Amino acid sequence: MKICVRRRPCAVGEAESDDWSLEDVQSKAAADIVFGPDASQQEVLHSILEPQLDRFWLEPGFSAVFLAYGQTGSGKTHTIFGPPGVLTEHDYNQSGGYPQTWGFFPYAAVATLTDLGNKGLMKRAQLKISAVEVYLERMFDLLNDRQHVAVPGASVRASSVREDNSVTRYDAEGKWRPPGKWLGEKTLPGISATAKEVVVESAMDVVHVARLVEATRSAQSHALNHRSSRSHCMITLTLRLIDVSGRLCQGRLVFVDLAGSERVGKSGVNADATGGAKAFNLPGRVTVDIPGTRFDEARAVNLSLSALGRVIAALARRDKYVSFRDSALTQLLKDPLTGGAAHVTVILALRAEKTNDSETQSTMRFGTVCKDAAGSSNMRSRPSKSSSKTGAGVNVSRAVADLRKELQAVAEDVERMTAEGQDEHVNTAGFAAPTIQGFLDNKAKFEEAKRQVTRYKEQIAERRSELRIAGTQEEGDRRLEELQASLTVSQQATFVASGIFYRQVTTGIWTGRTPAMEQKMALRDQLTKEISFLEQPSKPAASLDVEAESSEKDALLENILKHLRTCPHQ
Numbered sequence: 001m002k003i004c005v006r007r008r009p010c011a012v013g014e015a016e017s018d019d020w021s022l023e024d025v026q027s028k029a030a031a032d033i034v035f036g037p038d039a040s041q042q043e044v045l046h047s048i049l050e051p052q053l054d055r056f057w058l059e060p061g062f063s064a065v066f067l068a069y070g071q072t073g074s075g076k077t078h079t080i081f082g083p084p085g086v087l088t089e090h091d092y093n094q095s096g097g098y099p100q101t102w103g104f105f106p107y108a109a110v111a112t113l114t115d116l117g118n119k120g121l122m123k124r125a126q127l128k129i130s131a132v133e134v135y136l137e138r139m140f141d142l143l144n145d146r147q148h149v150a151v152p153g154a155s156v157r158a159s160s161v162r163e164d165n166s167v168t169r170y171d172a173e174g175k176w177r178p179p180g181k182w183l184g185e186k187t188l189p190g191i192s193a194t195a196k197e198v199v200v201e202s203a204m205d206v207v208h209v210a211r212l213v214e215a216t217r218s219a220q221s222h223a224l225n226h227r228s229s230r231s232h233c234m235i236t237l238t239l240r241l242i243d244v245s246g247r248l249c250q251g252r253l254v255f256v257d258l259a260g261s262e263r264v265g266k267s268g269v270n271a272d273a274t275g276g277a278k279a280f281n282l283p284g285r286v287t288v289d290i291p292g293t294r295f296d297e298a299r300a301v302n303l304s305l306s307a308l309g310r311v312i313a314a315l316a317r318r319d320k321y322v323s324f325r326d327s328a329l330t331q332l333l334k335d336p337l338t339g340g341a342a343h344v345t346v347i348l349a350l351r352a353e354k355t356n357d358s359e360t361q362s363t364m365r366f367g368t369v370c371k372d373a374a375g376s377s378n379m380r381s382r383p384s385k386s387s388s389k390t391g392a393g394v395n396v397s398r399a400v401a402d403l404r405k406e407l408q409a410v411a412e413d414v415e416r417m418t419a420e421g422q423d424e425h426v427n428t429a430g431f432a433a434p435t436i437q438g439f440l441d442n443k444a445k446f447e448e449a450k451r452q453v454t455r456y457k458e459q460i461a462e463r464r465s466e467l468r469i470a471g472t473q474e475e476g477d478r479r480l481e482e483l484q485a486s487l488t489v490s491q492q493a494t495f496v497a498s499g500i501f502y503r504q505v506t507t508g509i510w511t512g513r514t515p516a517m518e519q520k521m522a523l524r525d526q527l528t529k530e531i532s533f534l535e536q537p538s539k540p541a542a543s544l545d546v547e548a549e550s551s552e553k554d555a556l557l558e559n560i561l562k563h564l565r566t567c568p569h570q
Contacts, residue, residue: 001344001374002032003367004048008075009037010352017354029348029367037352041101044079049104052253052343056108056239057115060249063343065256065336066104069305069366070349071359072228072260072267079347080104080235080257087210088465092203105235105255109206112239124242126533128197129206131213134328135231136292136300142216142233143209144196145450148287150519197238197526215457220294228267230297232304232329233257240533248396248534254336258308258329259301261359267298284427285512286505304329309366311337316372346370400534407527414520422517424510431509439504446497449490456487 005025010016026034035044052064068076081087082103091099098110109129116125131142132149139149200206218230237253280288292300307327314322315337324334336344348367350360417423426436460483467474474480504510513521 001346001370002048003030003346003348003371004044005029005031005034005348005350005364005367006039006044006075006079007035007037007350007352008078014353014355016352017357017360019354019357020350020360025350025364028361029364030371031348031367041079041082041103045104045107048345048347049108052345053108053111055342056251056253057112059251059342060241060243061251063252063254063336063341065254065333065341065344066347067256067258067333067344068347068349069258070260070363071351071356072262074260074349074351074363076260076347076349077229077257078103079349080233080255081210081214082106084214085461085464085468087207087214088462089204089207089211090462090465090469092207094469098203105237106206106210108253108255109200109209109237110203112237113200113203113206121241122201123536126199126240127201128199128238128240129209130195130197130236130238131209131233132195133217133231133233134304134332135218136296137304137328138289139195139328140231141195142213143198146216147196147518148515149195150515196522197529199529211458211461212454215454215461218291218297220297228262229257229259230294230301232259232301234332240530242396242534246396248394248399252341254341256333258305259297261302261305261362262298263359264295264298267294282502282505283508284505284510285514286502286510288502303327308333309369312366312369312373316369344374396534400531403527403531403534407524407531410520410524410527414517414524417514417517417520421511422514424513427509427511431507436509439509442497442500442504443510446494446501449494449497452490453487453494456483456490459483460487 007022007025020028022034022036025031033047035047049066052066055062056064066080068080070076080103082099082101085091086099086101087106098107102110109127112127113122116122116127129143133140133142140146141149198205198209200209213233213235217233220228220230233256235255235257237255239251239253241249241251243249280290282288304327307323307330310326311322311324311330311333324330335341346367348363350363426440428436460480463477463480463483464474467477467480
């Protein structure tokens with residue numbers, strides 16, 4: 001484990017603290033490296049990320065986790081993603097490569113694609129991205145219309161929705177299996193298999209994914225941060241590569257942007273009401289999620305970060321029992337924190353204002369506890385059950401055969417569940433044809449309105465990028481005003497369509513898909529994509545070596561020609 005500290009510049013109009021020099025910070029936080037306010041994004045990337053990227057490209061099955069921790073407004077999202085508005089097509093096109101302000105996640109994805117292209121490995125490699133957020137102890141897929149994501153065991157203690165309270169499992173002999181034997185079986189140094197994985201093949205694909213994450217993630221404004229993340233966001237890059245011997249290897253990079261801890265008195269959210277953040281179950285297996293107030297969000301964030309602190313402290317004390325199931329966040333981080341990842345980097349983000357000295361001290365204390373926990377036998381790097389299957393490499397033919405067997409079993413389960421009525425469907429009995437058609441039309445309007453909201457958010461981000469790079473003020477820009485007005489109209493249309501849809505659902509006209517069916521269908525789609533990738537036309541090992549060598553020669557020749565074009569003529 002490596003502890004890094006990054007201190008952001010002091011806010012305008014605030015007095016800078018003189019109690020903590022960089023040397024004091026390094027000592028108090030037990031940090032391996034400290035970056036001052038003048039450190040650029042590129043300096044941080046080259047020092048922290050690139051050494052792990054080199055291992056990610058060269059070592060089969062390598063996995064690493066980057067965890068950003070700190071108070072609200074300290075620069076965690078800036079480090080993992082980049083400043084607001086830079087994850088756009090316009091920024092990428094104007095940069096001539098990749099924007100210098102990009103954060104860890106987009107830089108790592110584009111750099112990996114570039115490395116694969118330079119080595120001629122694109123035809124036998126696949127890079128996938130998945131993204132979820134932990135919002136009010138619930139998981140949402142940011143790349144799949146914010147659908148709920150089921151993570152084994154990730155629920156609050158003493159909650160009736162906990163998986164071991166609703167699921168009973170038996171072994172091959174019919175004996176009951178205690179929850180402790182199976183709750184952690186599918187945990188990975190990343191995200192549950194039920195989250196959608198998007199295959200990216202170009203830098204523009206990465207831009208689209210990153211822009212979608214930025215547009216759909218939960219964020220609010222308060223006194224300490226004009227765009228405060230109200231959820232923990234986890235991005236996983238999965239690299240699947242078929243080597244020259246025909247073996248499949250898989251590695252992962254996980255980027256965790258934790259929501260910032262905050263004191264509600266300072267942030268001003270204590271004036272907000274509470275009692276929101278509820279989920280109502282309607283007839284027909286339809287759930288209505290009611291978002292919480294800023295106070296609800298702050299309370300959930302602080303509780304989950306407290307649970308993370310208790311877990312780290314328990315690991316540092318070498319406790320035999322560590323309560324990972326206290327929160328959804330700690331359950332997701334269980335595998336990487338207990339050795340499922342080869343390397344864990346904790347980035348402590350600090351604010352420089354004197355008024356935040358107590359929060360700075362708390363953040364540094366977290367770094368010290370992490371350093372103590374790094375020596376624990378519970379946190380020593382070891383291959384996880386899941387990563388050991390693909391990390392060291394497995395024969396592609398055998399992998400395809402196993403996947404086909406699993407796909408057949410899943411397809412049979414989906415067919416059986418469909419016959420049992422677990423798939424979504426319209427209940428035609430007792431409803432006239434015009435009523436059914438009206439319901440379907442409004443349902444389509446509701447879904448399209450939600451997609452339209454996301455599209456307008458992305459277009460607004462692109463327009464702001466154009467204005468920022470051109471040095472033009474946003475105020476008075478007609479195109480931006482039109483987009484913002486259209487966004488407001490779409491949000492209102494979504495609200496109206498949702499009210500009509502939920503009211504119609506209460507009549508019993510619609511039955512939604514069961515969570516078990518949803519997971520089976522997601523698994524079926526994932527297995528189909530994996531088989532398609534592994535069964536693509538392959539070449540002999542010698543041919544692959546020649547192709548890679550030819551690609552390297554082409555890249556070298558291109559660099560020489562570029563150098564000659566830029567050199568002044570004598």
